[in-house]
Structures are given as structure tokens and as C-alpha cells.
Amino acid sequence: MTTDVAMDQPGEGRLAHAPSDHPPIARAKVGVVLANLGTPDNTDYWSMRRYLSEFLSDKRVVDYAGWKWQPLLQLVILTKRPFSSGEAYKGIWNTEKNESPLLTITRAQTEKMTERLKALYGDDVEVDFCMRYGNPSTESVLNRMKEKGCERIVFFPLYPQYGSPTTATANDQAFRTLMKMKWQPSIRTVPAYYEHPAYIQALANSVQEAYDGLEGRPSKLVASYHGVPERYLLEGDPYHCQCQKTTRLLREKLGFTQEEVDTAFQSQFGPEKWVGPQTVDHVAELAKQGHKHIAVVSPAFSSDCVETLEEIQEEIHDSFMEAGGETFTYIPCLNDRDDHIEALLQVVNNELGGWLG
Template sequence: MNDGSSHCIERTPTDHPDVEFGKIGVLLINLGTPDATDSASLRRYLAEFLTDRRVIEWPRWLWYPILYGIVLNTRPKKVGKAYEAIWNKDEDESFLRTYTRNQALLLSKRFSDVPSLRVDWAMRYGQPSIRDKISELQQSGCEKILLYPLYPQYAAATTATVNDESFRALTELRWQPAIRTVPRYHDDPVYIEALARSIESHFSTLDWEPDLLLTSYHGIPMSYFKKGDPYHCQCYKTSRLLRERLGWANDRIMVTFQSRFGPEEWLQPYTDKTVEALAKNGSRKIAVVNPGFVSDCLETLEEMGVEAKEIFLDNGGEKFTHVPCLNDSDIGMNVIEHIVRKEISGWV
């Protein structure tokens, strides 16, 4: 009886010297960025972003006429101007792309002790795509890949959509690598320590002391929270642990949510409304930090560093400072390295 075993020939890497085997891939994945600041580039980027069912959960019949009839005809020009104000002119790219690439390069150097490890980076929306990078890692011999969505707090509209797209990419591969995904790390002690040290370091450069620190997180619609998204609770836990690490009183840190879009109610309190109210009610010196952003981007550099500052100063505030994200700093890279080493345990 022929059981088919005669057709199965055991092969080793030496049978195919041009094919690599036994590598481990780490793919850092951030939200995304337009390729340029012109309207065409922004329209292309926003179309990909805003057609994601994880981002906009409205029925297509309701959302698409608004998206293609209004949003994509008006928003690209406005957003393009905002990007232009914070564009990395030296590299002709967004700082989000600059920092994410640097993080991958620096992480690779930190893993020089693991020669089988390959580190790369991708964007959920825009280029380089998750699909292309997973394929490249697999073709370079990575039989195991760790997907690292660069979001400390989990949300369906961020972490989940990165994982969705990654697994869609796997459907096109005949020989799929083994996959792990980095879970939320909003309460990881190394992450909390890095945030605290970044705040202490930034405050030490000021010739004044902020009375209040806003920990501003990207918002999500309230309806997503009511459906069971854990993001809101994880943001509050991050801020509580950060306050405890800094040794501050309860009233010196406040949680707010920014970047709302559309007519729905989003998580509150809203950052812009809070900044305005604080100034009008007598607050004179405040700072803002964005713990949910691994890298500075439009929402931190422009929305906080420019818009929120203007709101505060125009309404009676006197001093405003924005604490940079961890970016590609040593303490920021400590967090990324720590998470990766923990999650590839057993593979190395």
C-alpha cells in the first residue's frame, strides 16, 4: 500500500544554498503616514485609513457618500497644511516615518547578540506596507515573525487592525511563518519608568514648574468603548501608574482624550476643551504628554505642540510645554527592546 511517503523527500538548507532558513523576524508597525504633503498624497492616505472598518464602524452605505462626497474633497488640503508645519524637511518625510525607521535600525543593533534575528518596520496605512514587509521577512528566511503594533494601550482601531492586515497578508503565502503578536503593555514597569524619566528630564530643562500635567491620549468613539473596547481603562491605568511613579498628588495629573473626528460622542474629557477651560479658570502653567504615542507625529507635534498651546495661551494661560514622545531615545528603545526580548522568549 502506497501511503505517499515516497513522494516526501527530506531536505536541508544545503539542498538549496540560495534559500535562507531558521531566521526570526521582528516587524515594528506604526499607524501610517502620507508620502508627501500635497492633496493627492493626503487623499490617497486618508482614503486607505478611513475605509478601514476597524476605524470607522458606520455602515458603508452611510459612511461612503460622506467620505467620498465631502471628507476626501475637503480634508486633504487642511491636513496637508498641518503636515507641512511639522514635516521633517531634512528627510522630506513625516517624523513618524523617521522615528519608526530609526527604531528598527537601533533595535537591530541591540540584538547583535542574536544573529538569527531580522528587524524591519512597516505602516498600517501607506508605505512600506505590512503585506510587503511580511513577504520580505519570509523570503529572507524568517520562519517565525513577531508582529509589534506600536501601541502601548490596546484598541480595536489600532492594535486589532494591524493584526487583521497582517493575517490577511498571510493568506497570500504558501509557506506561512509562525506568528506572535505583541499584547498591550500599558502597565509594563519598563514602559512606565521610561515615561516618568522622560517627563522628569523635560521638566529639568524648564525655568518654570508646571502646575498640572495632562496625559492626552488619542480618543475613540464612545460607542466603541460601550461595545467592550478596553482602551479607556488601560489609558487611565497608565496615568495612575505614572503618577504613582512620579510621587505626585492625585490632582497634578489629568487624563484627557484628543483627535476626535465626526459628529459622534468620543471619550471625554476632550483635551482641547480641557485646555481652554483650565486657562479660563485660572491655570497658568501646564504641560502635556502623550503616553499612547510611541513616536511624535501630527497628533503630538501639531495638535498638541501648536494647536493646544495656542488655545491655552489665547485664553489666559501663561506657560505651556509639550513633553516629546519616547521616539528613538535610549529610554524609548529600552522599552521596545524589553518588550521584544520578552515576547520572543522560547524562540531564541
């Protein structure tokens, strides 16, 4: 740390040689911010509408011209979709804490990361989390970090594979916040970690543990990733390629054959052609081909959320069963597993090089 501060009390002090009436300042620290997608504040119509409006107005998510898209979004889509999305969230809502599972899990990940980093670096590090859409907002968290004395910040979008609608928009929002600051902290954004050995190992551990707990072995493991329009791939977004490599590395780590593992993509919406195959259709086709027991894992999601807890375990599950499947096993996201936190810690420590230690 470079700021020369004489401490008056824990956590704050005065600049050396400054006048006695100089305002107290926080001791210089390094911040680590875990950034996830987002969550509505509640499941009612207006909470869902605010959340969906922010999400679907993001040019990184839907990049159609605003004059075409916004009237359709505000006057048609957002009159109906908040109801259906609200029902989906109600089915998975953490009623005890009155929040979405994504928020619960991201907080748990942050708490474990805080423990690990505090053990390594003591009070020189500050850890928090933010959401790209909804609360706690990226702006509020980065401002709070700055107020606590974080002159350097590692900003970590929790997406293993880089995607313009995920990693890029999270970084965009962080930089928008910096644009408003008179004194900006230095910031490092964490790159995609889709091939990091510790991440692949944690994925493999979760699959193997799930398989060990089953009476019969699934004949197919489907790695289901969130989809993107095919146009994104053709325009240079590496997401699709990184997903394919994640599946290959996972398969090799598990020692499975190519015939035992498939890659598919979920959550398609809109009229464009998306990368495929679509998970909901693919699992039905597997059932028709005679696969009676399949397992589904979600390597692109760092936390279980509506796309896994509702879409995979209900819509995709039902598609498989209605097509003749018999046993459907969902393997949870890595969430706050210790091996996942270890993987994230290794990624963060790499970015902290030269700043701490």
C-alpha cells in the first residue's frame, strides 16, 4: 500500500503531515468484488417488471435498435412476462430469507471467500459481492469499497466462460461506476476461467459424487449451458467455443468416452437462430433414442438460479420424461462447495499478484 496514513483508530486515520483538522480517511486496502447476474427484489409484478426491464434493456443482452425494441419490450413483453417469471421465481424462492437462491448462494460464496482471504492477508483485503441487475447494485458496492479505502479492486464476474451478455456487461457496469468517481481506484477484471484446472476438478468432483450416489449409472451426461444467438459466435464472441472446451476438459478429467457426454444450450428466446442443440429438445431426442437415465450438469452457472432450479428441473426434466425417459438426475451447480471456493480463490490470488503478499 502506498498511501502514508497515521492511524488514529482501527480502520481510519489521517494523512501524515496533514493538518490536525484534516478529515479522517480509511486505511488503504485491496478490494475483491464477486459479481453475479442479478435477482429481483421479490416475486410480485412490479419487482419482476423492474428487474426484467433493466435486464432486457441491456444492449449486451438484446442488441436490437432501441426504437424498435423498447416499445415492444415496455408495451407488450413487460405487460405479461413479469407474471410468468414471477411464478417461476415463486417456485424456487428462499422464503426463509425472502430472497432468490442466487442471492443466498452468492452471499455464501462471498462469506467463504472472505474467510479464506482474511486468513491469507488479514485486514488488507475487503471482500463483497454485487449484482449486474437488481441489488446489491454494482455501483453501490464499488462506492462502498472506495469509502472503505480500497484503492485497488479485483472485479470478478462469476462466469467461467466469457460471454458478451454476461462477463462483458458486468465489466461495463463496473467501468460506468468508475466514470462517476473523482478519484478512481485501480481495477483489474478477472478473465474467463473455463479451463482452470481447479475449476475443472471441482466440476468433475461434483459429477463423480452425484454418480456415486445413484443406483444406476446414467447413459448420458448432458452439459447444459445458457444459449446465445448464433450471430454472437459469428461476430467473434468466444462463449460457444469456451463451452465446448469446458465439456471436453470435464469429460477427459472424468475419463468418460465421447459417447457418454453431450453439450447443449438452454434458455432460448426471440426469433433468431441460437447455438444448439437446444437442451429441451435434445433430452427428448435422447429419450427417443433409448436413453432411459440421463444426468444434466450446468458448467456455465456458478450458482443455482431460476435457469437451473426451474428450467432444468421442471421444463427440461418434463421434456425428457414425456418423451419416454425414466430417470432424470440434475447435478447442482458448484455453489459454495469448498472445492469451488478453492478454485475461485486460486483465480483471485493470481489477479492479486503484486498487490498483496
